[in-house]
Amino acid sequence: MALIEPFDDAxxxxxxxxxxxxxxxxxxxxxxxxxxxxNTIIARAHNLTERLNDVTAHAEMQAITAAxxxxxxxxxxxxxxxxxxxxxxxxxxxxYWSQLSRxxxxxxxxxRGYKNLGTQLHPKTQVTSGILETEASALLKRxxxxxxxxx
Amino acid sequence: MALIEPFDDAxxxxxxxxxxxxxxxxxxxxxxxxxxxxNTIIARAHNLTERLNDVTAHAEMQAITAAxxxxxxxxxxxxxxxxxxxxxxxxxxxxYWSQLSRxxxxxxxxxRGYKNLGTQLHPKTQVTSGILETEASALLKRxxxxxxxxx
Numbered sequence: 001m002a003l004i005e006p007f008d009d010a011x012x013x014x015x016x017x018x019x020x021x022x023x024x025x026x027x028x029x030x031x032x033x034x035x036x037x038x039n040t041i042i043a044r045a046h047n048l049t050e051r052l053n054d055v056t057a058h059a060e061m062q063a064i065t066a067a068x069x070x071x072x073x074x075x076x077x078x079x080x081x082x083x084x085x086x087x088x089x090x091x092x093x094x095x096y097w098s099q100l101s102r103x104x105x106x107x108x109x110x111x112r113g114y115k116n117l118g119t120q121l122h123p124k125t126q127v128t129s130g131i132l133e134t135e136a137s138a139l140l141k142r143x144x145x146x147x148x149x150x151x
Numbered sequence: 152m153a154l155i156e157p158f159d160d161a162x163x164x165x166x167x168x169x170x171x172x173x174x175x176x177x178x179x180x181x182x183x184x185x186x187x188x189x190n191t192i193i194a195r196a197h198n199l200t201e202r203l204n205d206v207t208a209h210a211e212m213q214a215i216t217a218a219x220x221x222x223x224x225x226x227x228x229x230x231x232x233x234x235x236x237x238x239x240x241x242x243x244x245x246x247y248w249s250q251l252s253r254x255x256x257x258x259x260x261x262x263r264g265y266k267n268l269g270t271q272l273h274p275k276t277q278v279t280s281g282i283l284e285t286e287a288s289a290l291l292k293r294x295x296x297x298x299x300x301x302x
Binding site for chain 2: 049050053054055056061064065068069072073074075088089090091092093094096097098117118119120
């Protein structure tokens with residue numbers, strides 16, 4: 001009998017989605033992230049660009065800073081980032097410097113995402129996409145519909 | 152008789168170079184930045200990636216955060232960034248989000264700079280390069296020679 005693996009990508013992406021929901025409740029574009037090492041979460045963050053008045057306060061940037069702080073070193077070579085939206089150029093560039101082992105993202109961002117813009121990731125970084133994509137996209141759509149109706 | 156303009160690009164780049172020298176003295180890769188509005192400096196920063204154990208602590212990132220904090224808004228549409236080294240993908244991406252008016256950099260960075268890596272800046276952002284390039288490059292070279300000799 002095969003054991004069920006409790007800590008799969010969907011498990012951690014759900015945690016990132018919970019962060020995105022917190023951002024939603026704050027009126028922030030709902031993007032959330034967690035960073036893990038050996039199936040343990042060492043950083044959680046959500047987008048705070050409005051609250052902090054700071055374009056650099058994306059979920060990924062805060063998670064990178066928090067994870068490095070936890071580890072006591074700036075390189076995240078054994079870490080996996082789970083994020084509900086494809087990272088942008090800025091976050092892709094930060095992930096390059098961090099030498100992160102793996103990126104898992106939910107929804108794609110064809111216009112602002114690192115992929116179509118050709119941002120260079122670290123050669124050691126592996127990428128998985130589409131995990132809980134439907135849930136992450138639905139939350140983003142709900143946010144933008146609500147914001148349109150408020151304006 | 153023409154008046155001499157005291158606040159030209161070289162004037163502010165010298166201030167950015169002073170920041171880079173502070174980084175040098177701390178054992179940080181010597182890159183410095185200032186952000187101005189109407190010829191007034193509203194943010195100064197230097198690279199602190201080692202001190203803060205944080206790959207996101209580039210001079211530009213800190214300057215963007217500080218300038219937005221000073222202005223009380225996250226967009227830097229009327230601001231000029233002076234930085235001693237060509238911004239990387241991460242910083243280029245952050246500058247994109249900030250909608251900065253103008254970037255002035257000293258030394259080019261053909262391998263890690265935003266230009267050769269094709270990072271997209273905001274369409275409204277103008278770029279000037281090569282201001283005090285010799286001084287900025289000399290400081291960087293001095294740093295790397297010193298570091299090589301210490302190891």
